[in-house]
Amino acid sequence: MIRLDRRPEPSRAWTIATPFVAVALTMVAGGLMFALLGKDPVEAIRTIFWDPLFGDFASYSRPQLLVKAGPLILIAIGLSLGFRAGIWNIGAEGQYILGAICAAATGLAIYPAETWIVFPAMIVAGALGGLLWAMIPALLKVRFGTNEVLVSLMLVYVAEALLASMSLGLLRNPEGMGFPGSRNLAQYPSAANLDLIPGTGLHWGVALAFAAVIVGQVVMTRHQLGFRVRLAGQSPRAAVFGGVNPGWLVVVCMGISGGLAGLAGMFEVAGPAGRLSIDFNVGYGFTAIIVAFLGRLNPIGILLAGLLMALTYIGGELAQLQMNLPLAAIQMFQGMLLFFLLAVDLLTNFSIRFGRRVAA
Amino acid sequence: MTTPLLELSGLTKAYPGVVANSEVSFDIARGEVHALLGENGAGKSTLVKTIYGLVQPDAGTMRLDGQPFAPPEPRAARAAGVAMVFQHFSLFDAMSVAENVALGMETPPALNRLAAQIREVSQSYGLPLDPDRIVGDLSAGERQRVEIVRCLLQEPRLLIMDEPTSVLTPQEVQILFETLRKLRAEGVSILYISHKLEEIRTICDSATILRHGKVVGKCDPKVTAARDMAEQMVGATLSTPSRAGGRTGEVVLELTGLSAPAPRAFGTALKHIDLSLRAGEVLGIGGVAGNGQDELAMALSGEMSVAPGMIRLKGREIGTVGVNARRRMGLLCAPEERMGHAAAPDMSLTENALLTAGPREDLVRHGFLRWGRARGFAERVIERFDVRTPGAGTAARALSGGNLQKFVIGREIMQRPEVLVVNQPTWGVDAAAAATIRQALLDLAEAGAALIVISQDLDELMEISDRFAALNGGSLSAPRPAEGLGIDEIGMMLGGAHDMTPAHGEG
Numbered sequence: 015m016i017r018l019d020r021r022p023e024p025s026r027a028w029t030i031a032t033p034f035v036a037v038a039l040t041m042v043a044g045g046l047m048f049a050l051l052g053k054d055p056v057e058a059i060r061t062i063f064w065d066p067l068f069g070d071f072a073s074y075s076r077p078q079l080l081v082k083a084g085p086l087i088l089i090a091i092g093l094s095l096g097f098r099a100g101i102w103n104i105g106a107e108g109q110y111i112l113g114a115i116c117a118a119a120t121g122l123a124i125y126p127a128e129t130w131i132v133f134p135a136m137i138v139a140g141a142l143g144g145l146l147w148a149m150i151p152a153l154l155k156v157r158f159g160t161n162e163v164l165v166s167l168m169l170v171y172v173a174e175a176l177l178a179s180m181s182l183g184l185l186r187n188p189e190g191m192g193f194p195g196s197r198n199l200a201q202y203p204s205a206a207n208l209d210l211i212p213g214t215g216l217h218w219g220v221a222l223a224f225a226a227v228i229v230g231q232v233v234m235t236r237h238q239l240g241f242r243v244r245l246a247g248q249s250p251r252a253a254v255f256g257g258v259n260p261g262w263l264v265v266v267c268m269g270i271s272g273g274l275a276g277l278a279g280m281f282e283v284a285g286p287a288g289r290l291s292i293d294f295n296v297g298y299g300f301t302a303i304i305v306a307f308l309g310r311l312n313p314i315g316i317l318l319a320g321l322l323m324a325l326t327y328i329g330g331e332l333a334q335l336q337m338n339l340p341l342a343a344i345q346m347f348q349g350m351l352l353f354f355l356l357a358v359d360l361l362t363n364f365s366i367r368f369g370r371r372v373a374a
Numbered sequence: 375m376t377t378p379l380l381e382l383s384g385l386t387k388a389y390p391g392v393v394a395n396s397e398v399s400f401d402i403a404r405g406e407v408h409a410l411l412g413e414n415g416a417g418k419s420t421l422v423k424t425i426y427g428l429v430q431p432d433a434g435t436m437r438l439d440g441q442p443f444a445p446p447e448p449r450a451a452r453a454a455g456v457a458m459v460f461q462h463f464s465l466f467d468a469m470s471v472a473e474n475v476a477l478g479m480e481t482p483p484a485l486n487r488l489a490a491q492i493r494e495v496s497q498s499y500g501l502p503l504d505p506d507r508i509v510g511d512l513s514a515g516e517r518q519r520v521e522i523v524r525c526l527l528q529e530p531r532l533l534i535m536d537e538p539t540s541v542l543t544p545q546e547v548q549i550l551f552e553t554l555r556k557l558r559a560e561g562v563s564i565l566y567i568s569h570k571l572e573e574i575r576t577i578c579d580s581a582t583i584l585r586h587g588k589v590v591g592k593c594d595p596k597v598t599a600a601r602d603m604a605e606q607m608v609g610a611t612l613s614t615p616s617r618a619g620g621r622t623g624e625v626v627l628e629l630t631g632l633s634a635p636a637p638r639a640f641g642t643a644l645k646h647i648d649l650s651l652r653a654g655e656v657l658g659i660g661g662v663a664g665n666g667q668d669e670l671a672m673a674l675s676g677e678m679s680v681a682p683g684m685i686r687l688k689g690r691e692i693g694t695v696g697v698n699a700r701r702r703m704g705l706l707c708a709p710e711e712r713m714g715h716a717a718a719p720d721m722s723l724t725e726n727a728l729l730t731a732g733p734r735e736d737l738v739r740h741g742f743l744r745w746g747r748a749r750g751f752a753e754r755v756i757e758r759f760d761v762r763t764p765g766a767g768t769a770a771r772a773l774s775g776g777n778l779q780k781f782v783i784g785r786e787i788m789q790r791p792e793v794l795v796v797n798q799p800t801w802g803v804d805a806a807a808a809a810t811i812r813q814a815l816l817d818l819a820e821a822g823a824a825l826i827v828i829s830q831d832l833d834e835l836m837e838i839s840d841r842f843a844a845l846n847g848g849s850l851s852a853p854r855p856a857e858g859l860g861i862d863e864i865g866m867m868l869g870g871a872h873d874m875t876p877a878h879g880e881g
Contacts, residue, residue, distance in 0.1 A: 022772040024720065238741045241728060249718040254677050255709060256729040257698035 018364040028362045033308060033315065036355040037322070043354070044347045053337055061336060062329030062347070075328050077215030081286045082327050084220035085110070085278035087320035089302035091226040092274030094311040095233075096267035099243040100250070103268055105151065105166030106275040107299025108173035109144035113276025114283035115180050116143030118196055118290045121205040122185060125197065132204035136280055144276015145269050147173065152268035156261040162268070174295065181290045200288035207285030219281025223320075226274065230313035243267065275299060301327075304352045326351070377440045379404045379563045380425070380532060385434035387420050394420035396587045398434070402532065407554060407564045409574045409595055412584035413607055413804040418567050421584070422534050425565070426458045427451035438532075449480065457525035458534040463517050467510035467640045474509055475524045495526050499553045510640040514541035514663045522553070533557065534565045539573055540830060541663050544865040551577050569607070569805075570833075571600035585609055608805050622840070623653030626824045627705070627793050628686040634669060637678055642666040644673060647850045649843070651793065656815070656825045657853060658839030660832055661868055666848040667828050668710065671797045674826070675707035676700045687793065701733045704792030708783050710801065710828075712775065716782040719771035723763065726770050727752035727785060734789045751788070759784035759810065776803040780811065787814050794818060797828040812838050832864060844868045 041063075045055030066075040089106045096103050103109075117140035124132050151165035185196040199205045207217050234240035246253040246263050254260065278298065287294055305323050309315030330344035378401035385398040394417045402408045412418045423429040425436065427445030436443040438454055445451035448458075465474050472489045476482035483491070489505035496503040501519045509517060518541060525533055539547045554564055554577060566578055574581060575595045583591040583606045591606045632647040644666055651657055661667060672678040674685065676697040684693045687705055695703075709715045717726045728748045732738045737748045752766040759780040763773055770778055783799055799815065800808035816838055819825050828845075829835050835842060836856055843853040844867035851867045 022769070024769070236742055236745075238732075238738050238743060241725070241743060245718055245721070245725075245729065248720050249714040251711075251715045252718045252729060255675065255697065255707075255715055257696060257701075257732075259696075 017367045018360070019367055020364055021362075024362050025365075029310065032358045032362060033310065033319070033355065036308075036351065036358045039354040039358070040347065040351045043350055047343065047346065047350075048339070051339070051343060053339060058333055058337060058339065061333045062326055062344075064329075065332055065336075066325055066328040069332070071332070075332065077209075077213060078328050079321065079324050080215035080220045081217070083320040083324035084215075084217070084223045085282055085298045086302050086305045086323055087317055088219065088223040088226055088278040088281075089271075089275045089299060090305040090309065090316045090320060091223070091230045091313060092271030093302055094230070094306045094309070094313070094316060095240075095243055096271050097247075097306055098234075098311050099246040099263055099267050101264050101267045102163045103148060103151070103166050103271045104163050104303065105148070105169045105173075105299070106271060106302055107295055107297065108166070108170035109147045109272040109275035110279040110282075110299045111170075111173040111177050111295050112147040113140040113144035113279030114287075114290060114294060115177060115185070115279075116140055116276070117280035118185060118199060118283050119180075121199050121202065121284065122197060125202055125205070128204045130204070132202075133207075133284075136205060136284060137277065140276045140280025141273045142276070144279065145273040147276070148268040148272020149265070152265050152272075156264050162264070166268075170299070177290065177294060178292050181292050181294070185290055187289070195291035196289045198288040199284045200286075205284055207281050217281060217285045219278060219285065222277065222281070224317075227313045227317045230316075234313060239266070275302075301348075304348070307352060308355055323348070323351075378402055379439065380443070381437040382421075382425075383435055383437075385421065385424060385431045385436070387424060387429060387431050393587050395424070395431070398584070398587070398589055400582045400589060400592065402563050402565060403580075404563055405558050405561045406579040407558055407566055407577055409578035409581035410565055410567045410584065411569065411571075411574065411581055411603060411607055413569070416584040416607070417587035418584055419536070420587075422458065422536065422565065422567060425451065425532075426456060426534060452480075452528055452530075455529075455531035456534065457528050457530035457532070459518065459521045459525055459536065459538060461536040461538075461540065463521055465509045465517055465520060468508065470506055470508055471503060471512075471520050472505035474520055475505070475527065478524050479527070491527060492523055496523050499523075499526060499556055500549060501553055513665075515543065515546040518542070518550075526557075530562060532563045532565065534567070536567045537569075538566070539568065539570060543662055543868045544832075544861055546662075547573065571595075571603050574603075575600060583607055604805060622655045623822060625650045626653050626688055627651040627826075630684055630686070632670075632673060632680060632684045634673055634678060634680050637669060637672065642669055642848045644669050645848045649850060649853070651824045651826065653792070653822050653824050654819055656819045656827060656838055656840050658835035658842045658856060659826060659828045659845055659850070660830065660835050660842065660864065661828075661845035663830055665845045666850075667797060667845055669848070670845065670850075671707060671709055671795055671828060674705070674795045675709070676705075698733045701730065701789075706730070706734075706786045706789055706791035706794050708786045708794070708796045708799065710797035712778045712782055713771065717770040717778060720769055722767045722769055723756065723761075723773075723781060724749045724752045724766045726781070727755065727766075731785060731789055752785075755781055755784040755788050758788065759814070760807075776807050779803045780807055783811050784814070787818055791818070791823055793824045793826075795826045795828070798831075799827060799829065800831065800834060801829075808834070832861075842867075 041059055045059055048058040049055045066072065066079065089110065093103055093106055117136040120139035121132055121136045147169060150169060151162040154160040154165055155162045181196060182194050187195060187197045207219060210216050210221060242253065242258045242263060245256055246258055246260065250260065283290055283294065301323060305316055305319045309319035326348055333339045334341060334344060380402040383399045385395050387395045398421060410418050420429055424431050427448045427450055443454060445454065472485055472492060475492060476485060476488055482488060492503060492505040496519065501522060503516065503519050503523055509520065518538065538550060542550060557564060568574055578595045581593050581595045582589055583603065585607060593603065595603065629647050629649040632644055634644045636643045642665060669678065673680050676695060680693040682691040682693040687703055692700060713719045718729065728737055728743060731751055735751050737744050737751065749766050756763060756766060761781045762777050779802060783796060786794055800811050803811065812834065815825060815827065827835065827838060839856040841853040842856040842859055844851045846868060
């Protein structure tokens with residue numbers, strides 16, 4: 015008989031160990047799945063985890079690691095703040111899209127003037143776009159007690175419709191010969207978000223993501239905001255007693271996560287993506303939720319988790335190309351990662367006992 | 375009638391790090407009220423959970439009616455005739471009495487038949503109860519009746535009652551005792567858990583005293599002095615808190631027509647509370663739980679906002695002022711519920727020090743936390759109030775209830791409040807620690823602070839209060855000097871038996 019005993023205090027060792035155990039279990043279960051699909055599991059795991067960094071095409075895929083990890087980390091840092099407070103912003107994808115639309119619109123409004131103001135203006139517009147989009151679920155929650163999970167999630171689909179409308183209509187490239195999509199901002203020097211060090215994938219957004227990790231870590235461990243966030247998440251009543259205004263906290267957390275998601279969208283549209291198009295968003299906003307939890311809602315953890323997640327994305331693409339693995343299998347593999355993490359997470363607060371119960 | 379109803383021999387149960395019961399042996403005779411006495415943490419709960427089948431002992435045996443008895447789960451215990459009334463009720467507020475009773479039964483009869491049974495049983499035992507009423511509207515005493523009637527419907531041979539009088543007015547206690555006497559006369563045995571010694575002397579036929587999980591004494595409570603029993607429970611001689619004089623200063627806190635709607639369903643609305651409190655004074659507020667204690671404490675702490683003029687602190691209107699701003703002004707609060715309200719269970723004691731002491735102890739500067747100072751403050755509280763913990767880094771939930779209580783009360787006292795509101799300051803704390811806390815409260819008043827002590831423990835209130843008032847249905851009675859106040863007068867102030875005059879002797 016297996017029993018779970020609550021630990022008097024969360025285990026520190028398990029807090030650190032769970033992500034590694036979860037990754038290991040994912041490799042085993044994923045390998046099993048690949049084997050059942052008739053592929054060599056060792057080769058599949060190697061293609062996903064090893065080849066992107068050190069394989070034959072690593073010179074192409076290595077910069078992609080930062081390009082993909084940057085937005086994931088940036089969004090996940092913002093989300094983790096709210097998640098710790100028990101405020102569930104599930105709509106980062108929509109805030110990401112709105113950030114991109116607002117930034118692109120700002121850049122395109124100034125086009126083709128070359129002035130230094132374009133890029134900063136786009137940054138502000140991107141952050142504001144995401145922030146304001148997140149204020150919709152935030153204010154509805156504070157004022158009317160609506161569920162922020164539902165509202166923020168639904169707004170993703172509104173944002174997607176808005177994106178389609180923008181890339182087909184208002185923001186469509188007038189010289190694009192009727193193809194949907196905006197002008198390429200990466201080819202507009204004042205607006206382009208290029209690699210800071212060419213060939214590394216390290217653009218401004220990635221730099222900001224690293225900065226967000228550091229600021230996030232300081233806020234969580236040393237600042238009153240971080241303390242209040244943790245307090246509100248752990249015991250809402252104690253938080254009110256400690257002087258936290260729950261409505262204020264919802265607005266702050268949703269605002270920060272929305273703003274960071276908007277910034278991620280801005281850097282993406284001005285750099286790696288270059289243009290707004292119907293398929294501009296590729297799910298960073300949703301994957302960032304996994305990254306946030308995989309990183310245990312801890313900024314340093316999120317940094318590592320973001321890099322790992324980016325690796326499975328790139329490796330997953332490689333595996334699709336080289337080994338003919340279906341996309342669904344790759345997505346399932348990524349899903350397993352979250353599944354095992356949440357399952358193993360139990361060990362932080364509980365210890366497992368294999369004991370017999372004294373029967374009557 | 376020669377064999378006892380229940381024999382316990384050598385019951386032992388260990389949890390990681392603590393032995394809850396060690397070689398506990400005693401007998402419960404048929405038709406007796408047997409008291410189980412002990413401090414919090416003495417192992418009373420574990421022992422009754424063992425009898426009720428919630429806990430499996432590591433060693434030792436039980437015999438019921440001479441037959442081996444080892445219930446693997448409560449259902450088996452109930453089938454064998456053991457019923458239990460828990461200290462914390464497990465009732466659903468939104469459902470009727472009959473529905474709640476039905477939920478606790480293996481095979482409930484049709485609701486109208488059950489309602490008739492409830493009426494019958496409650497009448498015959500002098501516990502009037504309307505099966506159609508919604509539980510959320512009942513007083514604590516009436517809720518307890520639901521639990522008792524639920525047990526009586528099973529026709530138990532052994533009824534276990536865990537701290538049954540903690541939620542009752544003196545009059546309601548008398549009603550309960552009548553019921554227990556009736557049950558005893560019918561041959562039902564009762565295991566009565568309490569630390570209120572006078573009650574035990576009134577109602578119980580024999581007593582077993584537990585300390586640190588061991589049986590340290592057995593006595594006949596009718597002939598043993600309460601003080602002797604208390605000292606056996608604690609294992610030390612007790613001292614009564616004392617204070618020098620009753621000098622009071624100017625009015626510091628004034629409540630004028632304090633009214634507020636109930637903050638949640640089945641909460642209590644505050645109705646026109648008028649009060650003025652002087653520096654150096656201790657005002658005791660009694661009342662049965664659920665009569666507005668929490669709401670009054672929240673209105674005073676600032677967790678619940680009221681009209682500005684309803685609360686004045688040193689002449690300033692603070693009805694809408696926030697929690698931390700009130701702390702800065704010298705008004706501090708210690709809520710009743712330790713876990714999740716006064717303290718965050720998963721946070722360390724240092725972090726819990728930050729929870730309330732930030733503004734007054736200068737633990738936050740420019741929004742940044744000063745961990746060193748916070749730890750220092752937590753360590754001072756731990757030392758001064760003898761909080762048993764490995765250190766300030768320990769999570770609050772790892773502390774025993776009494777130790778955490780010492781910490782959360784100590785945390786407020788150490789901030790040198792001008793006005794301190796405490797709700798149930800010694801709830802669940804052992805006698806020695808309770809004496810420490812009461813003494814600290816009196817010392818604080820002596821130093822010129824004004825205190826409001828909300829408690830359900832009347833003995834405690836009489837011991838430390840200068841004036842006494844009672845909350846009843848959200849209204850506060852006019853405060854009266856505590857000295858010379860008789861138990862009957864107090865009972866009347868508490869609202870008597872809440873229009874539930876007992877049916878004893880009537881039919």
